[in-house]
Every structure is written in structure tokens, then in C-alpha cells.
Amino acid sequence: MRGTGLSYAAAVSLGASPIYYFGTEEQKQKYLVPITTGETLAAFGLTEPNAGSDAGGTRTTAVLEGDEYVINGEKTWITNASYSRTVTVTAVSGKDPKGKNIISAFIVPTNTQGLTINSNYEKMGVRASNTCEIILDNVRVPKENLLGDPDKGFKQFLFTLDGGRISIAALAVGIAQAAFDRALAFSKERIQFGKTISNFQAIQFKLADMAMEIELARNMVYKAAWLKDNKKPFAKEAAYAKLFASETAFRASNQAIQIHGGSGYMREYEVERYLRDAKLLEIGEGTSEIQRLVIARQLGC
Ligand SMILES: Cc1cc2nc3c(=O)[nH]c(=O)nc-3n(C[C@H](O)[C@H](O)[C@H](O)COP(=O)(O)OP(=O)(O)OC[C@H]3O[C@@H](n4cnc5c(N)ncnc54)[C@H](O)[C@@H]3O)c2cc1C
Numbered sequence: 001m002r003g004t005g006l007s008y009a010a011a012v013s014l015g016a017s018p019i020y021y022f023g024t025e026e027q028k029q030k031y032l033v034p035i036t037t038g039e040t041l042a043a044f045g046l047t048e049p050n051a052g053s054d055a056g057g058t059r060t061t062a063v064l065e066g067d068e069y070v071i072n073g074e075k076t077w078i079t080n081a082s083y084s085r086t087v088t089v090t091a092v093s094g095k096d097p098k099g100k101n102i103i104s105a106f107i108v109p110t111n112t113q114g115l116t117i118n119s120n121y122e123k124m125g126v127r128a129s130n131t132c133e134i135i136l137d138n139v140r141v142p143k144e145n146l147l148g149d150p151d152k153g154f155k156q157f158l159f160t161l162d163g164g165r166i167s168i169a170a171l172a173v174g175i176a177q178a179a180f181d182r183a184l185a186f187s188k189e190r191i192q193f194g195k196t197i198s199n200f201q202a203i204q205f206k207l208a209d210m211a212m213e214i215e216l217a218r219n220m221v222y223k224a225a226w227l228k229d230n231k232k233p234f235a236k237e238a239a240y241a242k243l244f245a246s247e248t249a250f251r252a253s254n255q256a257i258q259i260h261g262g263s264g265y266m267r268e269y270e271v272e273r274y275l276r277d278a279k280l281l282e283i284g285e286g287t288s289e290i291q292r293l294v295i296a297r298q299l300g301c
Helices: 002-022 025-036 150-189 201-229 235-265 271-281 288-298
Strands: 041-045 061-065 068-079 084-095 101-109 115-118 131-142
Touching (some): 002 084, 002 101, 025 084, 068 084, 068 101, 101 131, 150 235, 201 235, 235 271, 235 288
Antiparallel strands (some): 061 068, 115 131
């Protein structure tokens, strides 16, 4: 279910939301409606082999030729692209007056000539979620497929990522809760030294810390989501929630394995899978290090 959750989150918060927030009415009718009716998934291609955390280092280019943009470049680890009718990609479309790259977003139908999608990655976790390489070789899209204000492309996708972080945090809370539930149930069944291991304070303290952190992570997700829903600034709170919840999910999954002992190391008990899935949440949509940078920036550092 975590893979499904990730694909769903990527479709809604990365694939659909930029079109929802920044698209024209025509773009919404054409590209957003099939996503919202469930006819297709959606994808957002930001990451490149040489531009990960440093998304401003995008090397993909989009050059206006007549009424079309010609896009060339490569995107890496893009969720859902094989199952999407369109993928929104970022590309350098020009230079600002200071000579800095202008990065814009383009809606690219996945059946466009010159676009190749490969999904050969062997992942550590969330294997049910589709992850793709995208190669753009002289891909031509009508100039109407430019998404939003071309000069604010970078700001627009930072806004998109801020929102996506809340859904990653929510996924993390789900994994942490599942790990906790399994660990608690196991601790009440497993007997050692004539007692269930839930009688041992060392195990109780682990469970207490897990429960407390999950409660806090859940409240952080609710707060960030509430701020966003109420159109208040939420970038800092989304980063708090993503950072804390993903690290909570990793810690909780790790402790769940520990509480299971050797059984936790066996696939049969599933808690090892929680750990593999949780690890992604500390990396995707901005690593933990990048969340700390976002928070520090919001603090005025
Ligand atoms: C399964 C999966 C699905 C994904 N789906 C998508 C998707 O749908 N769309 C998309 O665009 N991308 C997607 N990604 C890419 C993901 O967002 C990137 O992997 C992530 O942003 C990190 O980039 P990177 O892997 O290039 O790591 P790098 O940026 O190379 O970072 C390597 C390490 O250096 C650290 N680091 C980098 N810069 C700094 C700094 N300034 N200060 C401190 N530390 C720093 C990082 O935190 C990390 O620990 C996906 C990735 C995976 C694994």
C-alpha cells in the first residue's frame, strides 16, 4: 500500500496540483480533468542526473521555435511517468536580466515524438510505485503548453513541492503508525523469561517514544494542512512536518524491527518493509538536509 500511496501522492500533489494552481482554463479542461476522473495518473519531472537537491541546476532546455517549444534533456526517478498521459517537466527557457537561468514548466503529452520513458530501476522499497527515466530528444510541444508564468517557474514549483511535502509527511505517519501497531501487538504475544516482552521496561520505553513521536508527527501534518487549506503561509510547517514525520517513520520502523527481534529481520513479519519504504521519505521531495535548509531560511538565517 505504501507504493500505491506514493503514486497517488505524486499524482495529486506533484502531477495535478501545478496544473490546478497555475494552468489556464483550457489546460485544466484538457489535462487536469482526466487526472481528476482517474483516467490517468500524473507526473512531475524536476530531478535530473545532475540536478537533484539543486533543482536550479536544471540542464534541460526549452527553446521557442515559431509556435512550438523544442525541449531537450533528461529527467531521472520520475514517479508515475509510465502511467501518465502527460508529464510536467521543468526546463531552462531563457535568461533573466541578471543573466540567471529562467526555469519554466511545460506540460508534455507522453505520446509526443522524441519522448522516451524507461522504468528499469530496481528500488529498495515502494516497489509498487512506478519510477522512470525520461529522455527528451527534440520534443516539440505547442507554446500553449507552457505552464503558468514563465518568469515565475522556479517559484511555482517550489510552491508545488511545499504542498507535496505535507502528503509525504502523511504517508510517513501511516508507516510509523503501522510499525507501532505491529510492534505493540507482537510485544504482547512474544514470551521470553516467562513473560510477554511488553512487561520489560526497555520495550515499554521504545513503544512510549514511538507513540509520542507519531502523535506529534500527526499533529504537525494536520497543522501544515490546515494552514494550506486556509491559504496561510505553510512552507515552514510543511518542512517541519515532512522532516519530522519521515524521520519518525524511519525510527519507528527500525524500533519495530528491534522489538520483533530476529522475526523483524524476516520478510514474513513485514516490518522490514516499513523500514525500506520509510527510507524514501527522507529523500524524495527534498531530503532531510534540504528540509533543514528550508526551515533555516524561513527562520531568516
Ligand atoms: C523513488 C523515488 C521517486 C522519486 N520521484 C520523483 C518525482 O516524481 N519527480 C522528481 O522530480 N523527482 C523525484 N525523485 C527524485 C528526488 O526528489 C531526489 O532524489 C531528491 O530530491 C534528492 O536529489 P538527489 O538524489 O540528486 O540527491 P543529491 O541532491 O545529489 O544529494 C545527495 C546528498 O547530498 C545532500 N545535499 C545536497 N545538497 C545539499 C546542501 N546544499 N546542503 C546539505 N546537504 C546537501 C542531500 O541531502 C543528500 O544527502 C524521486 C526519487 C526517488 C528515489
